[in-house]
Amino acid sequence: xxxxxxxxxxxxxxxxxxxxxxAAAFVPDQSRAERTTSYAVSDFPxxxxxxxEWRFTPVDRLQALFAxxxxxxxxxxxxLPEGVTVSTLSKDEWQxxxxxKPADRAAxxxxxxxxxxxxxxxxxxxxxxEPVRLVLTGxxxxxxxxxxxxxxxxxxxxxxxxxxxxxxxxxxxxVVAGDGSDVTVVTVQEWADSALHLGQHDVVVGRDAKVxxxxxxxxxxxxxxxxxxxxxxxGGSFEGLGVYFADAGQHQEHRLFVxxxxxxxxxxxEYKGALQGETAHxxxxxxxxxxxxxxxxDTYELNRNLILTDGARADSVPNLEIETGEIxxxxxxxxxxxxDDQQLFYLQARGIDEDTARRLVVRGFxxxxxxxxxxxxxxxxxxxxxxxxxxxTA
Amino acid sequence: xxxxxxSTLEIRDLHVTVETEQGTKEILRGVTLTINSGETHxxxxxxxxxxxxxxxxxxxxxxxxxxxxxxxxxxxxxxxMSVDERARAGLxxxxxxxxxVPGVTVSxxxxxxxxxxxxxxxxxxxxVKDLKQSMSDLKMDAAVAERGVNEGFSGGEKKRxxxxxxELLKPKIAILDETDxxxxxxxxxxxxEGVNRAKESTGAGVLLITHYTRILRYIKPDFVxxxxxxxxxxxxxxxLADRLEAEGYDRFQSANATS
Numbered sequence: 001x002x003x004x005x006x007x008x009x010x011x012x013x014x015x016x017x018x019x020x021x022x023a024a025a026f027v028p029d030q031s032r033a034e035r036t037t038s039y040a041v042s043d044f045p046x047x048x049x050x051x052x053e054w055r056f057t058p059v060d061r062l063q064a065l066f067a068x069x070x071x072x073x074x075x076x077x078x079x080l081p082e083g084v085t086v087s088t089l090s091k092d093e094w095q096x097x098x099x100x101k102p103a104d105r106a107a108x109x110x111x112x113x114x115x116x117x118x119x120x121x122x123x124x125x126x127x128x129x130e131p132v133r134l135v136l137t138g139x140x141x142x143x144x145x146x147x148x149x150x151x152x153x154x155x156x157x158x159x160x161x162x163x164x165x166x167x168x169x170x171x172x173x174x175v176v177a178g179d180g181s182d183v184t185v186v187t188v189q190e191w192a193d194s195a196l197h198l199g200q201h202d203v204v205v206g207r208d209a210k211v212x213x214x215x216x217x218x219x220x221x222x223x224x225x226x227x228x229x230x231x232x233x234x235g236g237s238f239e240g241l242g243v244y245f246a247d248a249g250q251h252q253e254h255r256l257f258v259x260x261x262x263x264x265x266x267x268x269x270e271y272k273g274a275l276q277g278e279t280a281h282x283x284x285x286x287x288x289x290x291x292x293x294x295x296x297x298d299t300y301e302l303n304r305n306l307i308l309t310d311g312a313r314a315d316s317v318p319n320l321e322i323e324t325g326e327i328x329x330x331x332x333x334x335x336x337x338x339x340d341d342q343q344l345f346y347l348q349a350r351g352i353d354e355d356t357a358r359r360l361v362v363r364g365f366x367x368x369x370x371x372x373x374x375x376x377x378x379x380x381x382x383x384x385x386x387x388x389x390x391x392x393t394a
Numbered sequence: 395x396x397x398x399x400x401s402t403l404e405i406r407d408l409h410v411t412v413e414t415e416q417g418t419k420e421i422l423r424g425v426t427l428t429i430n431s432g433e434t435h436x437x438x439x440x441x442x443x444x445x446x447x448x449x450x451x452x453x454x455x456x457x458x459x460x461x462x463x464x465x466x467x468x469x470x471x472x473x474x475m476s477v478d479e480r481a482r483a484g485l486x487x488x489x490x491x492x493x494x495v496p497g498v499t500v501s502x503x504x505x506x507x508x509x510x511x512x513x514x515x516x517x518x519x520x521x522v523k524d525l526k527q528s529m530s531d532l533k534m535d536a537a538v539a540e541r542g543v544n545e546g547f548s549g550g551e552k553k554r555x556x557x558x559x560x561e562l563l564k565p566k567i568a569i570l571d572e573t574d575x576x577x578x579x580x581x582x583x584x585x586x587e588g589v590n591r592a593k594e595s596t597g598a599g600v601l602l603i604t605h606y607t608r609i610l611r612y613i614k615p616d617f618v619x620x621x622x623x624x625x626x627x628x629x630x631x632x633x634l635a636d637r638l639e640a641e642g643y644d645r646f647q648s649a650n651a652t653s
Contacts, residue, residue: 346493349453350507350559351481360506364497364542
């Protein structure tokens with residue numbers, strides 16, 4: 001699979017001599033590209049919480065997902081439009097394919113413990129009129145999952161993954177979008193409050209392909225999704241959209257890494273979140289790397305957080321690394337704000353009661369993303385879910 | 395307008411404070427004013443005299459504390475009402491700096507407000523027709539209806555949008571807080587005509603707060619009140635506005651300085 005460039009793992013041989021630190025045990029990566037990826041569990045020590053990529057995460061509650069223990073797969077219900085097939089791939093076949101490798105402890109455990117790789121194939125040039133729907137339900141146990149979505153050249157497909165129930169779940173999801181394909185992947189996290197979910201989603205954008213990855217996180221005790229996009233050829237476009245709503249006690253973390261290696265590719269990342277209640281915590285990290293060869297790149301990333309009550313915390317970290325000046329555009333924006341009482345006053349001064357006014361403002365805050373999901377069943381469900389979240393505190 | 399019953403907004407000896415970094419500051423120091431349906435009252439005064447504080451206090455903005463005095467609408471205690479209850483009772487405040495509410499479309503906002511004020515959803519066909527007509531009268535682009543509330547609006551668009559709301563929500567008493575500020579002559583005329591139309595069709599009482607006399611060429615006041623240092627310093631008919639135009643506020647401010 002030539003389209004899956006093998007990013008050879010690098011060590012920090014350059015940085016080690018040049019930087020002395022009292023806590024010399026840990027040397028930060030000089031570039032996002034240097035982050036380890038591997039199938040060997042031993043390459044990833046159990047995180048302590050001091051590592052750059054784990055520093056926001058309550059790792060002490062995730063020990064089950066860092067252990068080399070086998071679990072039971074989530075219950076899977078699927079609805080497949082005509083032409084779409086499901087099969088399995090052995091780990092050996094997978095590891096020889098050049099697909100993106102696990103990039104952290106949880107992902108490498110998921111790759112090692114998942115029984116096999118579930119493969120969803122959308123044939124070349126198929127134009128699906130209905131989404132592929134997968135509902136994954138946890139039954140309170142430890143679970144590991146590994147899914148590959150392969151969309152053939154020039155095909156058009158929407159895949160909706162829904163996560164429900166209770167589980168300690170670690171997963172790898174790889175989406176390989178063929179040349180000229182148009183793919184939308186929606187992942188909805190509506191777990192029970194106690195669920196833990198660590199995911200690594202790799203999206204490989206084919207030449208001139210257009211891929212949208214949409215994360216909707218509403219439920220779960222800890223949800224942490226790492227979404228990595230890379231390009232197999234020029235002209236590709238990646239859009240990462242996200243909507244999250246964290247209540248008291250919830251930790252929701254979305255990390256994105258867009259790796260621009262091919263020229264003339266486009267990426268746009270836009271995540272919006274609302275937080276309410278004591279200890280509600282959200283984390284958004286948006287890394288973009290524009291490599292020397294990626295001339296003509298156009299990229300933008302944005303994160304906005306709306307804090308509805310005291311005691312909630314939103315971390316937002318955009319990072320942009322540029323190795324060539326020959327780009328079309330690169331930018332990012334991040335803002336976290338409290339609920340604006342002036343907006344509330346304005347709406348109430350027009351006769352609208354406070355609860356309705358709050359709902360309008362929060363719906364309005366999310367509208368710019370929700371309206372672009374383009375999957376009506378997801379959009380409607382999401383707006384209803386947001387209303388319910390707000391009612392819970394009203 | 396024959397169906398409109400007469401309304402009265404009565405403000406009696408109103409004292410209002412605001413918290414500042416220097417401590418509590420009294421802004422209104424005993425304002426007494428009565429506005430009846432169909433009347434237009436102009437409140438004029440220099441910057442910092444408390445004109446806007448009066449407007450926001452009547453509307454119920456939480457920043458202001460009423461320390462004494464009363465405000466009633468047809469005998470009902472306005473100060474006991476929440477902000478939205480005041481609006482539903484028939485008060486309207488056109489704001490000097492209308493607030494942006496991103497992502498909430500103008501059409502959704504107006505329909506929600508209309509439903510709240512009337513207690514029932516407007517009939518869709520007449521509503522759409524009324525909205526289009528009012529927007530066209532105010533020379534507003536129809537596409538504005540699908541934009542976010544005040545989102546990226548120019549100063550003139552924001553003011554037209556305020557008056558559009560006055561026309562559609564049909565308040566009993568409308569307070570217009572410096573609706574003329576920042577408008578060029580054409581926009582001022584369009585907005586003023588909108589106010590006159592709304593007043594004509596609803597018989598509303600209007601409290602027009604302004605720094606300049608310019609808008610009074612388009613909206614004729616029945617009464618003019620000069621506001622200085624948190625209270626009314628002088629009252630009269632339209633001729634008082636003419637005198638202010640000629641003489642400015644110096645007379646009042648120097649009198650205040652020596653007292």
